Amino acid sequence: MKRGIVLGIIVVLGCLPLVVSGFQGPSPAALAATKIEKVKDNLYVISGSGVADQNAFSGGNTAVFVTDSGVVVVDTKLPGWGPTLLERIKTVTNKPVTTIINTHTHGDHTGSNEFFGTTVDSVVHENTKANMARMDEFKGDKAKFLPKRTYKDKLTIGKGKDEIDLYYFGPGHTGGDSFVVFPAVRTMHVGDMFAWKALPYIDTGNGGSAVAQASTLAKAAASVKDVDTIIPGHIPVTTWNDFKEYADFSQDFVTFARNQMKAGKTIDQAASEYKVPVRFKGYVVTVNTQFASAQTNLKAAYDELKR
Numbered sequence: 001m002k003r004g005i006v007l008g009i010i011v012v013l014g015c016l017p018l019v020v021s022g023f024q025g026p027s028p029a030a031l032a033a034t035k036i037e038k039v040k041d042n043l044y045v046i047s048g049s050g051v052a053d054q055n056a057f058s059g060g061n062t063a064v065f066v067t068d069s070g071v072v073v074v075d076t077k078l079p080g081w082g083p084t085l086l087e088r089i090k091t092v093t094n095k096p097v098t099t100i101i102n103t104h105t106h107g108d109h110t111g112s113n114e115f116f117g118t119t120v121d122s123v124v125h126e127n128t129k130a131n132m133a134r135m136d137e138f139k140g141d142k143a144k145f146l147p148k149r150t151y152k153d154k155l156t157i158g159k160g161k162d163e164i165d166l167y168y169f170g171p172g173h174t175g176g177d178s179f180v181v182f183p184a185v186r187t188m189h190v191g192d193m194f195a196w197k198a199l200p201y202i203d204t205g206n207g208g209s210a211v212a213q214a215s216t217l218a219k220a221a222a223s224v225k226d227v228d229t230i231i232p233g234h235i236p237v238t239t240w241n242d243f244k245e246y247a248d249f250s251q252d253f254v255t256f257a258r259n260q261m262k263a264g265k266t267i268d269q270a271a272s273e274y275k276v277p278v279r280f281k282g283y284v285v286t287v288n289t290q291f292a293s294a295q296t297n298l299k300a301a302y303d304e305l306k307r
């Protein structure tokens with residue numbers, strides 16, 4: 001076996017394990033699963049896909065916001081998805097893509113930034129730019145594809161019906177997760193701060209925090225006003241109440257970790273006792289044990305609580 005040829009390019013992602021063998025562009029299943037759907041006036045989502053079918057995994061949910069001066073894209077899926085994104089966008093507007101926002105650093109949310117070139121405006125939280133600068137996709141010659149603009153706590157782009165507000169409320173999934181609000185249409189893209197109805201993947205290598213994840217969500221839920229619709233990182237568009245419920249679910253887990261640690265339980269003992277409380281309907285412990293599990297998340301929480 002010629003291992004190099006067989007394996008081709010191996011891409012290891014932040015949010016789901018994905019091994020791409022000799023990447024030749026999106027599979028038919030992935031293309032079919034990646035639809036553009038209207039969320040509100042001038043706001044669309046191009047679905048991410050595929051926890052059930054990894055061959056159909058294109059990356060996170062992409063928001064498409066059509067403003068007077070051009071199209072703003074939030075999150076660009078995996079590498080190789082640029083042409084599909086553009087094709088889907090062209091079914092709803094003739095305007096050019098002028099701005100890219102990435103909710104965070106992971107390759108299934110930033111992978112096709114390069115496709116949109118260096119002339120588009122691009123904005124991320126300052127910690128995310130630092131994280132992106134360590135990725136092969138943005139090193140050396142490709143540093144020119146790094147985001148042009150960063151912010152620290154809040155940044156407003158555009159005004160009136162075209163306004164977009166970016167908020168940073170602290171670490172969680174990574175150390176640089178943005179909450180992207182479209183006030184005129186009462187909608188917020190929350191990236192992987194709410195990716196699935198399950199324990200979160202805490203990317204400590206990129207500044208994520210298992211303990212702060214809950215307080216960051218609580219801060220977002222308390223600070224952002226007049227939003228009724230949520231674009232999560234991976235699951236379908238949902239409601240503000242679902243987002244608040246996810247903040248509660250996250251807080252419940254941190255409280256569980258703290259209590260177990262206080263009671264002198266080992267991580268193994270605590271993990272074996274963890275169950276999703278019945279009030280969180282439709283929730284599971286994890287959608288992918290490689291990235292999150294009671295064990296993994298308790299270890300991350302214990303490590304932080306011990307400090």
Ligand SMILES: [Zn+2]
Nearest residue numbers: 014015106192
């Ligand atoms: Zn992620």
